[in-house]
Amino acid sequence: MKSDFKFSNLLGTVYRQGNIIFSQDGTQLISPVGNRVSVFDLVNSRSFTFEYEHRKNVRCVALNPQGTLLLSVDEDGRAILVNFRAKTVLHHFNFKEPVSALQFSPDGSLFALACGRFVQIWKTPDVAEDRQFAPFVRYRVHAGHFSSILSLTWSRDSRFLLSASKDLTARIWSLDSDEKNLAATTFAGHRDYVMAAFFSADQERIYTVSKDGAVFQWEYTSREEPDGDQEPDPASYSWRITKKSYFYASQAKVKCVTFHANSNMLVVGFTNGEFRLYELPEFTLIQQLSMGQNAVNAVSVNQTGEWLAFGSSKLGQLLVYEWQSESYILKQQGHFDATNALTYSPDGSRVVTASDDGKIKIWDVVSGFCLVTFQEHTAAVSGLAFAKRGQVLFSSSLDGTVRAWDLIRYRNFRTFTAAERIQFNCLAADPSGEVVCAGSVDSFAIHVWSVQTGQLVETLDGHEGPVSCLSFSNENSVLASASWDKTIRIWSIFGRSQQVEPLEVYADVLSISMRPDGGEVAAATLDGQILFFDVHEGKQVNAIDGKKDIITGRHLEDRFTSKNSARSKYFTSIDYSFDGLSLVAGGNNNSICLYDISNSVLLKRFIVSRNMSLNGTLQFLNSKRMTEAGSLDLIDRDGENSDLEDRIDNTLPGSNRGGDLSTRRVRPEVRVTGIKFSPTSSAFAASSTEGILVYSVDETLLFDPFDLDVDTTPQAVSEALQEREFLYALVMAFRLNEEYLIKRTYESVPLKDIGLVSSGLPVVYLARMLKFIGDFSMESQHLEFNLIWVKALLSAHGRYISSHKQDFGSSLRAVQRFIGRIAKDVVSASKDNKYAYFFLTSTDGSTKNQESDEDETASIEFSNGAAEDDESDDEIMQDASDDEGWVGFSDSKNKSLPFEKDQESDEELI
Known part of the structure; x- marks a missing residue:
């Protein structure tokens, strides 16, 4: 089994804090998730998370207009510059102060950031200039505000910059030294924080929006009235308020605001979860909607002004709204509380998570989006299990119920309960889906229900303590259970006798996992050991000491380094790979360990998070932060915040749940609550404090031998076709991505070479090839030719497609659409007209038409254009017969139908 797993995606968390931005084309949304950055492709329904991590949670992100450089800054002012397309880190930089706003100029040559009350302008790193050791060069610093700056806005020509501050003013700055005095203007008059200031599309007007809901319109006008033909003095011109408007949002305050200059649309988010759309300068209310009861923390508009993105950090909500059609493009929300369990679907395309908030969420692995949320449970959900076919999901909860969910209709169709009200803390389902078992801390018995009838069929007695964990084997109906009685x-389950001999363990069992073939069971104990028992012989066969492999971080209140910490030196969740050769383990610490079972060797160790905002990620003791009263980081500084909503603490005292992000009481701890291998063992997922971390074997960088060719031109494609190098020409056409070249190359492949070209096609182009055939076939008249292509591709690459079905969804749907709409209709028409076709072909040979010059002249006189049309048709038919790549045409002398020869092959293909 491969062991080169790498971080590939972060699910379950779509937004934490900070600003959200669209890409230049408006199809991608960039959102900060903790100390990472996620990108959501809104058109192709895919998402990915950058592999790099910040030391603290990300506060600001910015993307240059060219879409090549991404700059993200954390709470401490530490920035990371990333190549957005290659997803590689270019440079680390420390601005040494918290950054509240960050934005690239429209021409991409500069970027501005707000550090406290200063505006700093920096040059964008340029490849052409030799600045290898200093990619960040400061261009200018502006000072003038008396309090923290909240937002920055560039003018369209990149000459001016607007800043809005907490000192109730906005200011305009110029990048040109000659215009410095001319543009040095302070926009005062607001009675609350100025949240943002914007230029109009023609830059003749400036709009300022304050926190109390006031919108001021400023214009560059003169104090003096024009006297006849005499022009006013230029010195009398200044920025003046020409219009005042108000939102009148009762007790709600403005939390975020943005302006789309091309459409004159102002989008405002309020503290009560409401957002509004206004058209300026008339200040006309277009729409008014609400996304919940919590504040809207971030808002963004794409380049065309059609899509609006909103983020709410309290519940982790992320919305993309199309205001013209009044529909949601994206509507996602993570778990409000800590995740307790997760499991993979049998086909590996989905991950299901359960949380303390009583909700069950199903996530698509490829897109990263939540497909459905079940919220019928009234208490924390403690366990999840799939039936073998993947259409039924079982869940156990502390509300005393075990529920069965239909994943086709997305509904709860069975609810299982015990004879008395007890809390179920573990769950296991028979692979056949006939029975489901659950254990409880309140009872020493294992409850077994029939899924068909919903009745309690048996209770398995024998344990002398509460049952802590259960596990079924995938091949046979063998159930393993662990208890507090250390057995x-x-x-x-289906045997006649339920008398079993206990396997003695010398510490509390925290997690068990049955090998897929049912021949071995692994148990993680409180003393950090992983013990392996042979099921048939009933004896221990192997052991792994995990204490030395676990990295447990230092908490803020600890007065020692993590090396000397004995906290959480054990695993709380383990799982076998499908071949039974490897095991992955995680616990209430900062490490995930992958083991080779036969050799008892640690193959790889993964760090869960490097986010210093969490407890348990620090390694060393910082003496400067330690005092006699404890760490300085534990001091409550919320009362010093300038905003009232930041001073109010609504968190539960003493709570240390992962969903509680308050730093006043206690920081959330980094931990892994559940871990599972995918059924193919190409990936595994771990539910942690940061979200669902997905680690996979990197198969995206498949070797493409044509990547090294720099002479990929349309002329090279034509030359390859002339030299009959059809595979080479086809791949070059795909790399050029020119539709006419792809069509030409596709139709030029001879019939006898289709199988050879299909088998040699690199798998990186397989999905695009199937998608092209499916779309092209809807308009193409070469039915059999297209079907032969499809059959050859599926025969050559069927195994790869079945193991990566999530990558071929749209391609296979396109092929199915072609077969369903066109091919079946043609075959049915061929069947219906079979005897008429036989009659026509039999009579065609009996009467030979002897054409003469007189007949030809008469036909010309009958219609001037008919002879030309017939002649052109004969030429096309003759050309088609000479070309080996065209199927279904015979020579012009034998006028047979296209489906005479291969009618049966069409039916067989379909």
Whole structure:
């Protein structure tokens, strides 16, 4: 089994804090998730998370207009410059102060950031200039505000910059030294924080928006009235308020605001979860909607002004709204509380998570989006399990119920309960889906229900303490259970006798996992050991000491380094790979360990998070932060915040749940609550404080031998076709991405070479090839030719497609659409007209038409254009017969139908 797993995606968290931005084409949305940055492709329904991590949570992100450089800054002012397309880190930089606003200029040559009350302008790193050791060069610093700056806005020509501040003013700055005095203007008059200031499209007007809901319109006008033909003195011109408007949002305050200059649309988000759309300068209310009860923390508009993005940090909500059609493009929300369990669907395309908030969410692995949320449970959900076919999901909860969910209709169709009200803390389902078992801390018995009838069929007694964990084997109906009585029992659910011998363990069992073939069971204990027992012989066969492999971080209140910490030196969740050769383990610490079972060797260790905002990620003791009263980081400084909503603490005292992000009481701890291998073992997922971390074997960088060719031109494609190098020409056409070249190359492949070209086609082009055939076939008249292509591709690459079905969804749908709409209709028409076709072909040979010059002249006189049309048709038919790549045409002398020869092959293909 491969062991080169790498971080590939972060699910379950779509937004934490900071600003959200659209890409230049408006199809991608960039959102900060903790100390990472996620990108959501809104058109192709895909998402990915950058692999790099900040030391603290990300506060600001910015993308240059060219879409090549991404700059993200954390709470401490530490920035990371990333190549957005290559997803590689270019440079680390420390601005040494918290950054509240960040924005690239429209021409991309500069970027501005707000550090406290100063505006700093920096040059964008340029490849042409030799600045290898100093990619960040400061261009200018502006000072003039008396309090923190909240937002920055560039003018369209990149000459001016607007800043809005907490000192109730906005200011305009010029990049040109000659215009410095001319543009040095302060926009005062607001009675609350100025949240943002914007230029109009023609830059003749400036709009300022304050926190109390006031919108001021400023214009560059003169104090003096024009006297006849005499022009006013230029010195009398200044920025003046020409219009005042108000939102009148009762008790709600403005939390975020943005302006789209091309459409004159102002979008405002309020503290009560409401957002509004206004048209300026008339100040006309277009729409008014609400996204919940919590504040809207971030808002963004794409380049065309059609899509609006909103983020709410309290519940982790992210919305993309199309205001013209009044519909949601994206509507996502993570778990409000800590995740307790997760499991993969049998086909590996989905991950299901359960949380303390009583909700169950199903996530698509490829897109990263939540497909459905079940919220019928009234208490924390403690366990999840799939039936073998993947259409039924089981969940256990502390509300005393076990529920079965239909994943086709997305509904709860069975609810299982015990004879008395007990809390179920573990769950296991028979692979066949006939029975489901659950254990409880309140009872020493294992409850077994029939899924068909919903009745309690049996209780398995034998444990002398509460049952802590259960696990079924995938091949046979063998159940393993662990208890607080320090024993493991193996049960044959459908056997006649339920008398089992306990397997003695010398510490509390925290997690168990049955090998897929049912021959071995692994148990993680409180003393940091992973013990392996042979099920048939009932004896221990192997052991792994995990204490030395676990990295446990230092908490803020600790007065020692993490090396000397004995906290959480154990695993709380383990899982076998599908081949039974490897095991992955995680616990209440900062490490995930991958083991080779046969050799008892640690293959790889993954760090869960490097986010210093969480407890348990620090390694060393910082003496400067330690005092006699404890760490300085534990001091409550919320009362010093300038905003009232930041001073109010609504968190539960003493709570240390992962969903509680308050730093006043206690920081959330980094931990892994559940871990699972995918059914193919090409990936595994771990539910942690940061979200669902997905680690996979990197198969995206497949070798493409044509990547090294720099002479990929349309002329090279034509030369390759002339030299009959059809595979080479086809791949070059795909790399050029020119539709006419792809069509030409596709139709030029001879019939006898289709199988050879299909088998040699690199798999990186397989999805694009199938998608092209499916779309092209809807308009193409070469039915059999297209079907032969499809059959050859599926025969050559069927195994790869079945193992990566999530990558071929749209391609296969396009092929199915072609077969369903066109091919079946043609074959049915061929069947219906079979005898008429036989009659026509039999009579065609009996009467030979002897054409003469007189007949030809008469036909010309009958219609001037008919002879030309017939002649052109004969030429086309003759050309088609000479070309080996065209199927279904015979020579011009034998006028047979296209489906005479291969009618049966069409039916067989379909």
